[in-house]
Amino acid sequence: LAKTTQPISMDSYEGQEVNITCSHNNIATNDYITWYQQFPSQGPRFIIQGYKTKVTNEVASLFIPADRKSSTLSLPRVSLSDTAVYYCLVGPIYTGRRALTFGSGTRLQVQP
Amino acid sequence: NAGVTQTPKFQVLKTGQSMTLQCAQDMNHNSMYWYRQDPGMGLRLIYYSASEGTTDKGEVPNGYNVSRLNKREFSLRLESAAPSQTSVYFCASRAGGRTDTQYFGPGTRLTVL
Numbered sequence: 001l002a003k004t005t006q007p008i009s010m011d012s013y014e015g016q017e018v019n020i021t022c023s024h025n026n027i028a029t030n031d032y033i034t035w036y037q038q039f040p041s042q043g044p045r046f047i048i049q050g051y052k053t054k055v056t057n058e059v060a061s062l063f064i065p066a067d068r069k070s071s072t073l074s075l076p077r078v079s080l081s082d083t084a085v086y087y088c089l090v091g092p093i094y095t096g097r098r099a100l101t102f103g104s105g106t107r108l109q110v111q112p
Numbered sequence: 113n114a115g116v117t118q119t120p121k122f123q124v125l126k127t128g129q130s131m132t133l134q135c136a137q138d139m140n141h142n143s144m145y146w147y148r149q150d151p152g153m154g155l156r157l158i159y160y161s162a163s164e165g166t167t168d169k170g171e172v173p174n175g176y177n178v179s180r181l182n183k184r185e186f187s188l189r190l191e192s193a194a195p196s197q198t199s200v201y202f203c204a205s206r207a208g209g210r211t212d213t214q215y216f217g218p219g220t221r222l223t224v225l
Contacts, residue, residue: 036214043116043202043216044155087154101171102147102155 004088009107018075020106022088025069030092033064033071038085038105047086048073049093075108083110114138116217118203124223125193133188133220135203143206144186145170145214146178148199155202161186193224 005023012018024033032051036044048055050062050071061074075082085105119134137144142163147155147170157170159178167178175197177189190197200221204214 034213041219043204043219044214045216046213049213101157104154 004090004103006086006088006103006106008104009109011109011111012078013111014079015077018078018082018108018110020073020075020086020088020108021070022073022090023070024088024090027068027090028092031068031090032093033062033068034089034091034093035060035062035073036087036089036102038087040084044087044102078108078110080110080112082108084108116203116205116215118201118217118220120220121218122221124225125190126225127194129193130189130191131193132190133201133203133222134185135187135217136185137203137205137215138184139205139207139215140183141205141207141215142183144180145204145206146176146186146188147202147204148172148197149202149219150199158188158201193222195224198222198224 032049034049035047037047038044048057048060048062050064052064052068055062063072085107087102087105116137125131145160146158148158149155156172158172158176159167159170161167161180164180164183167180179187200219202219203217207213
């Protein structure tokens with residue numbers, strides 16, 4: 001599985017856009033990029049997944065450059081409730097026996 | 113539709129005691145997983161089951177056993193608990209197909225004294 005590197009922590013203020021970048025230099029052709037969010041005392045929750053270019057849903061956007069060696073999770077106009085740990089995962093998705101590998105994630109703190 | 117449920121929510125054991133953590137999902141998913149999360153750390157995979165009747169070791173399987181009882185249920189057993197197994201345990205199930213979404217349970221907070 002491709003190794004990922006993301007910042008340990010980030011701070012922001014309510015109403016700002018937050019961009020969290022993940023590096024995955026050895027991403028393979030079959031790998032997808034997936035982001036999860038985890039609130040304290042809860043299990044992780046799927047946010048978004050993509051393969052290339054840009055993906056957007058009601059929660060976030062995911063930007064993936066052409067070389068796919070990095071990706072950026074973008075959270076528009078964050079609120080206090082977006083304070084959480086965000087995990088970037090990279091790997092193939094069609095192999096049923098594969099499990100996800102979670103790193104340490106990025107701890108986002110949103111201030112009022 | 114309850115999603116992924118885990119019991120118990122909290123448990124305190126003494127060193128050497130045994131216990132089984134229960135997990136059930138009602139989404140008809142084939143794959144199920146057990147993770148542990150130590151304070152301030154990411155999740156580490158203990159065991160997983162790609163389908164009913166199969167189980168495989170993950171990153172940290174030592175000291176644990178699992179049973180995929182049927183498609184819905186996947187249990188994790190600690191035969192002889194150790195303080196190093198103090199952690200929060202999460203069960204998850206996977207949708208498969210064109211998304212890689214894993215759905216997580218609320219977790220079991222285990223303390224081994």
